[in-house]
Amino acid sequence: MNPLRLIATALCCVAIVFGGLTFPSNAQLNPFFYSQTCPQLHYIVYQILFKVAKTDPRMPASLIRLHFHDCFVQGCDASVLLNKTDTIVTEQEAFPNINSLRGLDIINQIKTAVESACPNKVSCADILTLSAGISSVLTGGPGWLVPLGRRDSLTANQTLANQNLPGPSFSLTELKSAFADQGLTTLDLVSLSGAHTFGRSRCFLFSDRLYNFSNTGKPDPTLDPAYLLVLQNQCPQNGPGDNRVNFDPTTPDILDKNYYSNLQDKKGLLQSDQELFSTPGADTTAIVDSFANNQKAFFKNFRKSMIKMGNIGVLTGKQGEIRKQCNFVNTKKKSSELDIAAVTSTESFEGGVVSSI
């Protein structure tokens, strides 16, 4: 069965079995949130991403990263999508994001298609989260029923983006602490770092490892000598540093367990990657080994940790809003329109009710 039919069938059957029950992982989110208000949602997102991935095989990776960079900054609330305005200091210009985010245009394209099918129903935060889930399926990774029902933020926070997003030279201790700040465990850290099984990184983010690691004048000793030569060739010492290198030299656009076998082979691209395996005495080494040996174990944990990350700091119910355009907060209604809005708002909340088909 093709993946789209699989998702549709899974949604349908589980809806019948679990209709009316609540979902324990996060009481306010559930995979059937839009089953009444936007039943076409999954189909629309899948169709667009399927086409995009054919011409731009890197895009699924970029969307999963965009979702991560959203969730680590005041929760999965689409704050990362807000453009710079008079009142918004955009997260897009924070150091980890500037000249680096991709997929904003694709999210807008999906939002436009979703708005024409189901106006004012689906949040940008859910579109981004669902796009990340479907990106996994499209690149050979696991699929899961994406919990939905997030609302969009009214604010962004560039300072928090600079504070919360981990850097490529972080030590294992710093990585664990950045994840713990988000309520994520060491196991979540190792599972989610597996997203570096696809996508690209610019050279300047790891070139210290190639030429002058920790001011030793030598390369990082935890880097395989043959791989070092390959990377030095792709990232010349005094080059501009913005060449792009595959995270995974074996299967660059596939979501598989090779990230972990690369770490065992001393072929992690970033210092923050190799730390998970090469830090002496670390509890993460055994987790890397277990994922390198067993893709099912990796997928099971990746799925679990992606859902957990997708639940961070979500806005639900009447919090935030459903943005009309993902890059901007809705313009305030004039007071003459507020009465009408109050009447229709009860109607727009019907998405919260799950009923069996």
Ligand code: HEM
């Ligand atoms: C553990 C700490 C992490 C660090 C230090 C880190 C750092 C980085 C860096 C430096 C880049 C390259 C950016 C550029 O070239 O501009 C990158 C790319 C990427 N990251 Fe991470 N990351 C981390 C965790 C994650 C997580 C949790 C995910 C998703 C679950 C993720 C998904 C990705 C993907 C898919 C790319 C490639 C994106 C593309 O090609 O467009 N990363 N990351």
Ligand SMILES: *[C@@H]1O[C@H](CO)[C@@H](O)[C@H](O)[C@H]1NC(C)=O
């Ligand atoms: C928002 O900003 C991005 C660049 O960060 C740009 O590509 C996009 O066109 C902007 N969106 C709108 C609607 O202006």
Ligand SMILES: *[C@@H]1O[C@H](CO)[C@@H](O)[C@H](O)[C@H]1NC(C)=O
């Ligand atoms: C951003 O977050 C910081 C740290 O939590 C907080 O002090 C600041 O008020 C926030 N800024 C905005 C614009 O929300």
Ligand SMILES: *[C@@H]1O[C@H](CO)[C@@H](O)[C@H](O)[C@H]1NC(C)=O
């Ligand atoms: C490595 O970096 C340090 C500090 O920037 C510098 O003093 C040293 O000369 C560099 N070594 C080499 C071999 O480039």
